Amino acid sequence: MIRLALAAVMTLCAATAQAEIEVQEVTSPGGTDAWLVETHEIPFVAVEIFFRGGASLDREGKRGAANLMTALIEEGSGDLDAQAFQIELETMAAEFSYDVYDDALTVSARFLTDNRDAAVALLNQSLTDPRFDEPAIERVRGQVLSNIRSDAQDPNDIASETFYREAFGAHPYGSDLNGTIESVSALTRDDLLQSFDDTIVRDRASVAVVGDITPEELGAMLDTLFDGLPDSGPPLPEDVAVGISGGQTVIEFPSPQSVALFGHAGMDREDPDYFAAYILNEILGGSGRQSILMEEVREKRGLTYGVGSYLVAKDHADLYLGSVASANDRIGEAIEVIRDEWARMAEDGVTAEQLAEAKTYITGAYPLRFDGNARIANILVGMQFTGLPADYIATRNDRMNAVTLEDINRVAGALLKPEALHFVVVGQPEGVVGTN
Structure with a gap:
């Protein structure tokens, strides 16, 4: 019944999200910074935390440690084992979730105002005193190993792992954050505790809070939430150049169709041309509207059900990627069309009409993202993490609209490198031959 009440409140949050969002920058008495959107319409608070580093902090020979460790945080802390921890969450109508990515370990919390103190105390306990009981380690380890075995039979995962290995080699980006059967099987409880201490540190935390809480209350809450966390951790990895070159890698896989991941170096999120x-990308291969690649590859030629491209701005490297799937006897043609359109866009750029249509879609869709406290908190913490200012929500569409036709066509010529496009093809492609 309590959990149903929380679900009802979260639904109301989504229904009553405000179009105008005022972001307050708060510093706690203990020196922790956070962004706050204060709204008292409903008695609910959403908290998002990103700890920079994530799986890229795995120590040598310990690949998969951060992933396994993160999955175990909710398996109990302090004097609460896994079952007692979940019962405690249910009792106070709170929800916690923990995830890890290449560059961040993320924490999400949702709770009612009346239970705020108890929820924050439990969240702090999970971030400072994990149990990592051996039975839980072995159970979750088994789940991770099962996922690794499953991914090894998934063409999309094979393509992704191969592309990143060829692009980044021995850098953490060059291997799957899940680890390997061998590395995960060898991880000990001490390895997980070390990963925990390396990753969850105060000075690498970005925090966003949305809901029924004042700046003064938030300041006190932050000091409780981060009490006991280490101040700092080990150095982050070095930046790495994208080492993959133009061409094709073909991996034989028994399937009636082939999947391909393609791309080359991208653009840093802080580059002044990033908006362009x-x-x-929205025009060339974005998924939000009819793109050129969808028009040329799917609509005109019927080579695929879907094709798209996307910018990937990581902390230590940047990629411009895309993906496509097609029948084995047609994937070669799909690849040829994509290369041709990549080259045509680099040479000719876009039209004024294409630019206007893309701006209309991008600016019109943006306000729809802010459909609830939890979504707003997630957007805010992402803004902090990527170095955007607190007024970005208010200025973002103006920045998009300021991009000129000259800007975008100059960027097209510099960013799009058809000769550098590399395709990793997994399947039994006819007429597609590896070049390396």
Whole structure:
């Protein structure tokens, strides 16, 4: 019944999200910074935390440690084992979730105002005193190993792992954050505790809070939430150049169709031309509207059900990627069309009409993202994590609209490198031969 009440409140949050969002920058008495959107219409608070580093902090020979460790945080802390921890969450109508990515370990919390103190105390306990009981380790380890075995039979995962290995080699980006059968099987409880201490540190935390809480209350809450966390952790990895070159890698896989991941180096999120690159990608291969690649590959030629491209701005490297799937006897043609359109866009750019249509879609769709406290908190913490200012929500569409036709076509010529496009093809492609 309590959990149903929380679900009802979260639904109301989504229904009553405000179009105008005022972001307050708060610093706690203990020196922790956070962004706050204060709204008292409903007695609910959403908290998002990103700890920079994530799986890229796995120590040598310990690949998969951060992933396994993160999955175990909710398996109990302090004097609460896994079952007692979940019962405690249910009792106070709170929800916690923990995830890890290449560059961040993320924490999400949702709770009612009346239970705020108890929820924050439990969240702090999970971030400072994990149990990592051996039975839980072995159970979750088994789940991770099952996922690794499953991914090894998934063409999309094979393509992704191969592309990143060829692009980044021995850098953490060059291997799957899940680890390997061998590395995960060898991880010990001490390895997981080390990963926990390396990853969850105060000075790498970005925090966003949305809901029924004042700046003064938030300041006190932050000091409780981060009490006991280490101040800092080990150095982050070095930046890495994208080492993959133009051509094709073909991996034989028994399937009636082939999947391909393709791409080359991208653009840093802090580059002043990033807004132009964002719009350019929306026109070329973005998934939010009818793109050139969808028109040429699917609509005109019927080579695929879907094709798209996207910018990937990581902390230590940047990619411009795309994906497509097609029948084995047609994937070669799909690849040829994609290369041709990549080259045509680099040479000719976009039209004024294409630019106007893309701006209309991008700016019109943006306000729809802010459909609830939890979504707003997630957007805010992402803004902090990527170095955007607190007023970005208010200025973002103006920045998009400021991109000129000259800007976008200049960026097209610099960013799009058809000769550098590399395709990793998994399947039994006819007429497609590896070049390396």
